[in-house]
Amino acid sequence: MLVWHHCSVPFCSNNKQKVPYMSFHSFPNDKGLRARWVRAIRRDEGTAFRVLYGSTYVCSHHFCPEEIYTCPSGRKRLKKDAVPSRFSWNNWGRRFIVILFRFFFFI
Numbered sequence: 001m002l003v004w005h006h007c008s009v010p011f012c013s014n015n016k017q018k019v020p021y022m023s024f025h026s027f028p029n030d031k032g033l034r035a036r037w038v039r040a041i042r043r044d045e046g047t048a049f050r051v052l053y054g055s056t057y058v059c060s061h062h063f064c065p066e067e068i069y070t071c072p073s074g075r076k077r078l079k080k081d082a083v084p085s086r087f088s089w090n091n092w093g094r095r096f097i098v099i100l101f102r103f104f105f106f107i
């Protein structure tokens, strides 16, 4: 069975099929850093959510551009200690909310 890379961040529906140009990053091996990722995406590792190597990814949408670099091979890689930080529920999504707000109050 072919499994598409998909993003495990809540409210994010990016997957490799939809956005093939986007890079998907697997969770770090380092336990401490991995825990920070899980906390950042507001998930808890348990029965409902498990970090599985090879199938649990976070898309590049949630990282600052300076945390991502391109390898000589053209593959996108994350810098050491990079943690996803851009989500729909924090400032990063505020611009969209402002647009929605304007839409409702100025029409």
Ligand SMILES: [Zn+2]
Binding pocket: 007, 008, 009, 012, 013, 014, 058, 059, 060, 061, 062
């Ligand atoms: Zn995503």
